[in-house]
Amino acid sequence: MAWITKQSATEQIERREEPYLTDEMKRAINEDYRPRYETTMACLLPALHLVQHAYGWIPRQAMLEIAEILDVKPADVFDTATFYEEYWLHPKGKVVVSVCRSIACEFCGQREITQACKEKLGIDVGETTEDDKFTLIELECLGSCGTAPAALVGETLHENLTPARMLEILDEVSKEIDAGKHEHH
């Protein structure tokens, strides 16, 4: 979502004792990313990616920690994090199923794919299953128009989908989750 309405300044930040940024992440930000750019602000996107990759979403406290380590205003971090669609500002399921709904996919059978996912998972688009395994979303072009319809399951792209194949993939990934893959901290 390119632009969203923010909560007011009265928002309470949930905190935990243990910091979200691990030593390894701090090292990556300071040693890998910082020398690349002229400003510390420019490390924001990579830093947010780090947190998102580790926890599956970006808690407010992590944003404050990033602001501190990069020496930028927390509002700037919040500003950037809310703009980009890929950053999750609330917890999501272990695996996000993102079905492409753009032009080639829609006219090559995306609706059946979404419908199959909905029925299989028992949720609507934008919701998370009760067991916290899957979050189902629809998003714009994945860049696989030649192999439509396509869906991104976790970080893996699946192309030339049929509803039956989609169900198989969900079963496979579900087993992977049970086996302890796709775990966040």
Next chain:
Amino acid sequence: MPKKTYSDSLERHWLLKNIPTPPFGKISDRRIVSYDDYVKNKGYESLRKAISMTPADVINEVKTSMLRGRGGAGFPTGLKWTFLPPVKDAEGNDVKDDEYAGREAPVTERYLAINADESEPGTFKDRLLMDFDPHLVLEGIAICCYACKLSKAYIFIRGEYHHQANVLENALKEAYAKGIFGPKGLVNSDSNTGGPRFQVDCYVHRGAGAYICGEETGLLEALEGKRGWPRIKPPFPALKGLFGKPTIINNVETLAHLPDIITHGSSFFMEQGVESAIGGPPSYGTKLMGVSGHVERPGVFECELGIPLRELVEKHCGGIRGGKRFKGAIAGGVSMGILGTDQYDAEMDFDIGRKYNVLGLGTACPTVFDEDTDMVAVARNISRFFKHESCGQCTPCREGSGWLYQLLTRIESGDARTKDLDMALEVATSMGSMPGTTICGLADGNNWAVRTIMNKFPDEFEARVRPTYVPVKMSVGAGAR
């Protein structure tokens, strides 16, 4: 000699020389080209040739070739490069070209931003290069950095391209290890003296899912860690770009053309493609064309510019799916508008916009629709995309895209009245950088897509709406009483 009209004379693939693609290879043979494989196939020899020339000569060669940007706008690449201000030394004096080679690092940082934020629906051509032949892109980057004397290159890749980002990262590691980039890289050290030329580094920077970051100044904002709001131009990025420093922004495919232009010279490049039939600038070279939608074999093909859409679909893609008839095709990424049923023979070159009433060639990735397609649904899908991706900076785009989507949804569901058609056209026409109401061209894409569909398929829209007027019983003419 450059040729005037299109005839298929491609004897081999240039951009896809290492990526097997019909008719010169089998798709099943594709695999990631490693550094060693790339070098075996004369890889990085263009870079060696380029650094034996002066930077000015390299720019001249690219300028002569009339290479036009492959990202959508078709701006001449060589011309863009000449907008850069001269390099300054420590005392603030201009550094002349002949003094340049063998020099210590330039004082003013200058940047290259590589636009790999391929987010336009229907477009999937750059992905192929990054998927399988990352070193071709890196070689192009190195040549560009040398020619324009740029110190750092950032590959801005869209967040959804997880796999491609990994491929590029691995290729970069190889390139650093083998001495292409880095402090002692091929570009950086003078082969005669062994001394440093100047430092070039290249990094992958992942975006996070915002179409607007494909707009060049939006991309710069995203690189700086801000929200991807496009900037007002001027100042143009060549003077004040990333971090306020001179910056060149080029598309992945544009850079991938550079090695061949340097190796074989600009005249080779001009042998392919066509002259403009309407007196505009020519469209030379080959182009990656990604066909999607209702065709038998969709995919990315390398063709000479000027290939008729019909030939592209019938010869390379096996025709329309299920033997059906052609109804329309998005010209090249949804923002470019639609080619009507009678425009199946449209030539895919940079003149397409003026000749066939679409916005332009765009990325030359047509999405083809068969006769059963509901064009109202197409318009609705496209307007939903733009509503979703509008960055919210300019009011006409932010509000107008939402209005358009609502109007088109209403038309599709059959609840609309005739006046809604006029309102949709009015909203569409009033937003964009061409009416002058927005900063960037995103709203123009929305505008052109919706307007061309409504103008080229008016019957479908009119059939869906109920009349606005109040019916009155009256008779007119000779029999009137």
